[in-house]
Amino acid sequence: MITKNFIRSNTYYDSVTLMMISSKLSAIDGVENAAVMMGSEYNKQLMSDSGLLLEEHMNATPNDMIIGVVAANDEAAAAVQKAVEEALEEKNNQSAAGDIKSKTLEGASRRLQGANFAVVSLPGRYAAREVDKALDHDLNVLLFSDNISVEDEIRLKDKAIGKGLLMMGPDCGTAIINGVSLGFANKVNRGNIGIVAASGTGLQEVSVIVHKAGFGISHAIGTGGRDLKPEVGGRMMLVGLEALSEDQDTDVIVIVTKPPGVEVMKKILLKASMISKPIIGCFLGGDPQLLEESNVVYAKTLEDAGVMAVQVARGEIPRSEWDQDRKQKLEDIATQEKLKYDNQQKYIRGLYSGGTLTYEAMLLGKDMLGTINTNIKMDGTTFLINVEKSYGHTFLDMGDDYFTDGRPHPMIDPRLRLQRMESEIDDPEVAVISFDILLGYGSHEDPAGALLPAIRKAKLKERPITFIATICGTDGDSQGLETQKAKLEDLGVIVMNSNAEASRLALMLV
């Protein structure tokens, strides 16, 4: 095996573009391993650790594109270089007439007169600088990047607030403003229900449930995952609530977040008390008693939040639609499925791409399942010693940093989750595999199809495994909700109507 590097100076492509190209390189004949990355310190270390970067190229800069390849011979290495260059050529040619492109934000702002929004998804170390510039140009911001300091987050949010601008983030992947999906979001009806959420997939799940009931979203504001921590104090949550309370198109407001600390909760409830519009609060595991003295209506699950918002929009009294009838229907399914298992099969493995959907599944399961092992932090669950190896009941957020270090998020690239699913089906103690499928802008073009190889393999085994899925998507999403559902159901996957429902069914099987 030989190791070769090809460097192109002053050539920048974004991480997702390069990761998607990298993913195809190892399939080339004679190639053991290959990757193409920009020469940031972090990436160089990753490449070096994988044996892909030669010592003499350790001085490459963040503006250099590095191709690293371990191959059988020079011909195979050259084939990798050619494949990368062809892929980039094709990408460059995809630029259509009418594309407005600029080298700088200032330039883009001059060319796009009246610009009012910036979507920023740069490496964390550079993002704050660009957000500063965006705010200076009176742009509202969706900040997708993470690895930004709390100090910068506070400073940028205060700057935005002073100028009457939104600064949604950091680590905010989803928003819907004026009917436009920013980042990852589903195609949903416009309507009179507004959302303010510290959770991307929580926002998506609620918006989809509202859409399916024939209602729509006025605006869905993301606050960023850290907004409700004590230091940030719910700055963007409060701005979002204020904005929706003043918005003439919003009649009902939904809050989605994990439980904030005592002080921040007080601030939210105080703000809520000054809003005359009905407010539904889904605090994912928060104590319902905290809302009893307030005007915020408690919703236990994301499904409840969406359903209750629609009921209120209809002028009805809000209540959960998780009732005895539905429970009985799921129990009937469970009874049939359980007959198929052998004596060893007793565990659930949850493989999720949405962080909040993982969280909700575990919340519903934790009192019933005894020990839940996971890669995310939640009281009453156990952190996996080795994240690579599931044990007992295991629920994984595969969008967590552990899995996305140097790799795209599973919503974009399903391969890692497929691999994990394939290893779970080899475990004789597994009875149920539950998972989410996220459709919409920014997501993979066929997330259900991408997982079918694992499901087919499972069907060849003598020991049957129950696959349960929830699809967070609408008929308007390009992946096609019905098509995605059919692909899964054709292989015997049980597709439920919400993450809560899917989670509840899974619990009945073990």
Next chain:
Amino acid sequence: MSKKSDVFGKPMKVINIGLETFYHSLKEQGVTAAHVEWKPPAGGNDKLLAILDKMK
């Protein structure tokens, strides 16, 4: 001292900086958008960048 947000109800004109996939999503929706072909400033030299920042 804070101003009220007035972004609701206005036509969206979006500048995308970073992942091109988000720019493509905006175009798919028919949104007026621009994409910034961003490169690390100061040639990726963090020391130089810190000096440039101090000069602003």
